[in-house]
Amino acid sequence: xxxxxxxxxxxxxxxxxxxxxxxxxxxxxxxxxxxxxxxxxxxxxxxxxxxxxxxxxxxxxxxxxxxxxxxxxxxxxxxxxxxxxxxxxxxxxxxxxxxxxxxxxxxxxxxxxxxxxxxxxxxxxxxxxxxxxxxxxxxxxxxxxxxxxxxxxxxxxxxxxxxxxxxxxxxxxxxxxxxxxxxxxxxxxxxxxxxxxxxxxxxxxxxxxxxxxxxxxxxxxxxxxxxxxxxxxxxxxxxxxxxxxxxxxxxxxxxxxxxxxxxxxxxxxxxxxxxxxxxxxxxxxxxxxxxxxxxxxxxxxxxxxxxxxxxxxxxxxxxxxxxxxxxxxxxxxxxxxx
Amino acid sequence: xxxxxxxxxxxxxxxxxxxxxxxxxxxxxxxxxxxxxxxxxxxxxxxxxxxxxxxxxxxxxxxxxxxxxxxxxxxxxxxxxxxxxxxxxxxxxxxxxxxxxxxxxxxxxxxxxxxxxxxxxxxxxxxxxxxxxxxxxxxxxxxxxxxxxxxxxxxxxxxxxxxxxxxxxxxxxxxxxxxxxxxxxxxxxxxxxxxxxxxxxxxxxxxxxxxxxxxxxxxxxxxxxxxxxxxxxxxxxxxxxxxxxxxxxxxxxxxxxxxxxxxxxxxxxxxxxxxxxxxxxxxxxxxxxxxxxxxxxxxxxxxxxxxxxxxxxxxxxxxxxxxxxxxxxxxxxxxxxx
Numbered sequence: 275x276x277x278x279x280x281x282x283x284x285x286x287x288x289x290x291x292x293x294x295x296x297x298x299x300x301x302x303x304x305x306x307x308x309x310x311x312x313x314x315x316x317x318x319x320x321x322x323x324x325x326x327x328x329x330x331x332x333x334x335x336x337x338x339x340x341x342x343x344x345x346x347x348x349x350x351x352x353x354x355x356x357x358x359x360x361x362x363x364x365x366x367x368x369x370x371x372x373x374x375x376x377x378x379x380x381x382x383x384x385x386x387x388x389x390x391x392x393x394x395x396x397x398x399x400x401x402x403x404x405x406x407x408x409x410x411x412x413x414x415x416x417x418x419x420x421x422x423x424x425x426x427x428x429x430x431x432x433x434x435x436x437x438x439x440x441x442x443x444x445x446x447x448x449x450x451x452x453x454x455x456x457x458x459x460x461x462x463x464x465x466x467x468x469x470x471x472x473x474x475x476x477x478x479x480x481x482x483x484x485x486x487x488x489x490x491x492x493x494x495x496x497x498x499x500x501x502x503x504x505x506x507x508x509x510x511x512x513x514x515x516x517x518x519x520x521x522x523x524x525x526x527x528x529x530x531x532x533x534x535x536x537x538x539x540x541x542x543x544x545x546x547x548x549x550x551x552x553x554x555x556x557x558x559x560x561x562x563x564x565x566x567x568x569x570x571x572x573x574x575x576x577x578x579x580x581x582x583x584x585x586x587x588x589x590x591x592x593x594x595x596x597x598x599x600x601x602x603x604x605x606x607x608x609x610x611x612x
Numbered sequence: 613x614x615x616x617x618x619x620x621x622x623x624x625x626x627x628x629x630x631x632x633x634x635x636x637x638x639x640x641x642x643x644x645x646x647x648x649x650x651x652x653x654x655x656x657x658x659x660x661x662x663x664x665x666x667x668x669x670x671x672x673x674x675x676x677x678x679x680x681x682x683x684x685x686x687x688x689x690x691x692x693x694x695x696x697x698x699x700x701x702x703x704x705x706x707x708x709x710x711x712x713x714x715x716x717x718x719x720x721x722x723x724x725x726x727x728x729x730x731x732x733x734x735x736x737x738x739x740x741x742x743x744x745x746x747x748x749x750x751x752x753x754x755x756x757x758x759x760x761x762x763x764x765x766x767x768x769x770x771x772x773x774x775x776x777x778x779x780x781x782x783x784x785x786x787x788x789x790x791x792x793x794x795x796x797x798x799x800x801x802x803x804x805x806x807x808x809x810x811x812x813x814x815x816x817x818x819x820x821x822x823x824x825x826x827x828x829x830x831x832x833x834x835x836x837x838x839x840x841x842x843x844x845x846x847x848x849x850x851x852x853x854x855x856x857x858x859x860x861x862x863x864x865x866x867x868x869x870x871x872x873x874x875x876x877x878x879x880x881x882x883x884x885x886x887x888x889x890x891x892x893x894x895x896x897x898x899x900x901x902x903x904x905x906x907x908x909x910x911x912x913x914x915x916x917x918x919x920x921x922x923x924x925x926x927x928x929x930x931x932x933x934x935x936x937x938x939x940x941x942x943x944x945x946x947x948x949x950x
Binding site: 315316317318319320367371374375393394395397398399401402404405406408409411412413415417420421424425426427428429430431432434435436438439 | 653655656705709712713731739742743744747749750751755758759762763764765766767768769772773774776777
């Protein structure tokens with residue numbers, strides 16, 4: 275699911291990614307070089323399509339988490355570089371395939387790859403990147419890390435299919451919604467964080483802690499993203515809102531507003547999201563209903579809950595700059611306003 | 613690329629797969645059980661889509677080759693079962709994605725999955741199967757086998773993208789065409805055959821021999837397939853011919869007929885395949901031109917060449933039932949008439 279963290283937003287209410295960016299800077303340069311060399315192919319279309327997306331301004335939060343948790347675990351080898359690049363390739367492959375699935379026109383403010391090179395290229399270059407991701411993992415040689423990341427690949431695909439099956443069902447429960455975002459978003463965050471201490475051969479409880487940190491951070495991240503798609507909790511209607519509404523996506527703000535509304539409101543949600551009959555003013559109406567029922571505020575509140583779990587998951591680790599940087603990431607993700 | 617071996621065809625001019633089927637029967641039952649259990653998911657759409665294709669009568673030549681080469685190499689463990697299932701999942705994922713790429717309506721005589729569940733499900737269930745394939749490989753735990761199969765995944769995707777880039781170019785050379793089919797078809801045959809002796813920890817030369825056997829068998833297989841799509845060398849126009857022509861695919865029969873023809877004929881190929889302007893009678897015209905230039909016969913002749921290489925690749929192995937069965941498979945693939 276295409277999510278670009280607004281890294282420019284240093285005035286967020288709390289939290290920042292400055293510290294994690296600074297602490298992973300040297301490693302990240304190596305990851306970027308690896309990404310560049312591993313999208314190379316004699317088939318010219320492959321680097322063209324891959325770099326269109328990879329160089330389009332996503333800030334690589336997921337691979338950064340792999341680097342950060344590897345540092346947190348005092349990893350001394352090189353394997354985390356390739357694993358971080360693998361994580362980014364898995365993410366990029368998912369974005370390419372999602373664009374085809376969602377029939378998206380735009381991605382990160384640029385035309386989606388499928389609009390430039392066609393659905394065919396998006397599907398196949400996604401497959402290529404997945405293959406390269408696995409090749410890099412194999413080169414690292416940790417069977418545990420391979421197990422974690424290959425399991426993540428199936429769970430992500432399962433989450434996407436579950437989302438497809440749940441599509442346009444306004445009666446989706448919060449639990450069903452959570453199961454979808456655990457799969458499609460949070461699992462990759464969890465895997466990205468787990469492989470750091472796994473590579474460093476740290477005790478199982480530290481591996482589980484990092485996994486839990488990533489999982490809950492990922493859930494919080496997606497919840498905030500879903501709220502922001504309706505303008506967030508302070509409800510300023512910006513220009514980038516309403517994509518989920520137009521696509522009929524059932525996200526938590528909808529789940530809450532639908533359940534808390536009366537029959538007339540539910541008819542509105544069914545018409546717009548299930549039947550896709552969207553008229554002038556419907557988006558404003560939707561935001562109004564969400565505001566009435568505090569659906570956006572409570573979506574952010576739910577995100578805070580998962581953010582708190584993420585922070586507690588790190589409690590086993592001694593205090594230090596990287597631990598503080600990771601806590602800052604949680605604050606940043608929960609408090610971001612765009 | 614969707615190719616169903618016509619296993620019913622026991623009257624083929626030479627060769628048969630009866631021996632390999634008999635010799636791998638017990639293992640194949642375990643592979644089938646693994647395939648069935650590994651398409652399971654709580655997300656109901658996944659087994660539905662996967663089994664639509666998996667149970668639709670492909671005869672699983674690729675996993676059978678993994679089982680056969682493992683036996684040839686006297687492998688004593690269990691790993692070949694999961695690797696064979698992985699190979700079939702990789703193949704099935706490719707078919708699901710190809711249907712989306714080619715906008716195919718039919719596959720193995722049934723509506724393509726994308727026609728029943730949509731492009732979205734075909735893309736995502738393909739991703740799920742790829743993920744499961746990697747998970748099973750990881751469970752087997754052989755880093756060499758993982759390396760071979762994950763490399764194959766990227767090479768296959770590269771071959772598909774190369775085919776896309778070469779699409780509708782009637783001036784494609786035979787070498788360019790060969791590079792495409794090595795990637796999109798032969799690489800998986802090669803990997804499927806290589807992992808058998810790799811698991812059995814046989815010397816490198818035996819691994820390389822099996823790889824070479826699979827690679828050349830795969831090339832021969834695809835060449836015959838491409839000839840059969842125009843009715844094969846005995847040119848009886850059946851009902852299943854002309855798919856490649858209608859899709860504007862540049863296969864070896866076209867490459868040869870285009871190069872051997874005069875300017876008027878080249879104009880015909882450009883109009884029909886590059887511009888996609890196909891009129892009544894054009895397919896018959898295409899077959900007529902191929903016949904005039906012996907393009908189909910020579911495509912089969914080329915297949916015989918690669919078939920001969922495949923057989924010689926096995927020469928290092930002592931004579932025995934499995935070696936003879938594998939030679940029979942080559943004969944069968946080269947001589948099949950539908």
